[in-house]
Amino acid sequence: MKFKPADKIQDLQYFGEFGGVNPSISDSSTYTFLSAKTMFDTFEGNAEGCYLYSRHSSPSNLYLGEALAAMEGTEAANVAASGMGAITPALLQLCQAGDHIVSSRTIYGGTYAFLKNFAPRLNISTAFVDITDLEKVEAAINENTKVLYCEAVSNPLLEVADIPALSKIAKKHGLQLIVDNTFSPLAISPKELGADIVIHSLTKFINGSSDTVGGVTCASQEFIDSLRSVNDGANMLLGPTMDSFRAASILKNLRTLHIRIKQHSKNALYLAEKFEADGLRTVYPGLKSHPSHELYKSMMNEEYGFGGMLVVDAGSLDKANALMELMQEKNLGYLAVSLGFYKTLFSAPGTSTSSEIPEDEQKEMGLTDGIIRFSIGLDNDVERTYEMMKGCMKELNIL
Ligand SMILES: *Cc1c(COP(=O)(O)O)cnc(C)c1O
Secondary structure, X not given: OOOOHHHHHXXXXXXXXXXXXXXXXXOOOXXXXXXXXXXXXXXXXXXXXXXXXXXXXXHHHHHHHHHHHHHHOXXXXXXXXXXXXXXXXXXXXXXXXXXXXXXXXXXXXXXXXXXXXXXXXXXXXXXXXOXXXXXXXXXXXXXXXXXXXXXXXXOOOOEEOOHHHHHXXXXXXXXXXXXXXXXXXXXXXXXXXXXXXXXXXXOOOOOOOOOOOOEEEEEOHHHHHHHHOOOOXXXXXXXXXXXXXXXXXXXXXXXXXXXXXHHHHHHHHHHHHHHHHOOOOEEOOOOOOOOOHHHHHHHOOHHHOOOOEEEEEOOOHHHHHHHHHHHHHOOOOEEOOOOOOOOOEEEXXXXXXXXXXXXXXXXXXXXXXXXXXXXXXXXXXXXXXXXXXXXXXXXXXXX
16 A cells, blocks of 8 residues: 555644644643652653653754654654754764765755765764765765765756665665655655655754754654663664754644645646756756656655755856856745745755765766756746746746
8 A cells, every 4th residue: 555644644633732723832841750650760761751861852843853763664663853954864874984975976965965064073974975876875984984875856857766665775784774754744754665754854854944953853752762861772772852832843844744745745846847948958856857856756755745855057157146046036935055945945056055066977967057947936837927927038038
């Protein structure tokens, strides 16, 4: 039977303290116990339903974690204060000094900087590989490798990871496969496809209102317990804890995620097809011209489409900048990083986050200076949006 992530979220039910239709927000950092014995047991992790201290866990964070675990089909989840606050503890929990990671070379800039510049201080090294070349991925594994890391759909060219094939490689070599699914919530279910750990930046599509940062790690109960261990859990000890009010607010936004993703995908596909037909170089997994179109189709939960991220080549950095400024002036969207907002967001990633890739390969991949990354918004009338964007492009001689 096909996995239905939105149904899993819908089937959950939480009531507030007074029968409220939303769970009550736990406005406390610490919790009382009726008996000293229960307090001791909770410290040891053996008192189900009891709370000790909110850095460890809180009711509001557990509700949100439970909903995200249901969405990804994992046993458990741990919410964190940001996407990076989920990613770095997960990696540090799995790797010790001397260990090695094989990572996609096209990953989020912060994750890349952590693996490239920070983890080596702890004597954790990383081989960055072309994640679409499975032979190179396997060849990069050595006897110290513990983790295979990738994004389901990655920056900036929306490369798609073959999760079932990567999972096979990970299992063969006893590695944990971590998939960052920030670009493709609901549309791709990495755990169903063989990933061990699924991470999201909640800051993006899942929260969808650009009002907070947040993150989550979805995994086995055993791994989530290890992250929270009072003795050696990276989330417990490094302390990137989400605030209860934010957790409650993200949970409410999560309930409309399925509707939003469908609209983001519908609008992005419409614009991608139009721009491509107009002769612009357009990168979108929903286009037949995308190198991973068939692969994405083979992995996707169909009703959610190909996502809201779209890349267009304006020809040069100057043209890209002028176009973004003009589109902002016409209120078509904002010149801003991040993604998943109701409004279209655009930025020019350039080649800055892909320094691991040799220049000739960057060219070959189509990683040029003129590319604009769009996070397409929830516009009600996307034909009107297209006509206005086309007007901007004509004005600047891009079309
Ligand atoms: C934004 C982002 C992150 C980091 O998340 P924060 O919430 O900003 O810490 C990680 N991975 C991807 C793919 C992202 O887009």
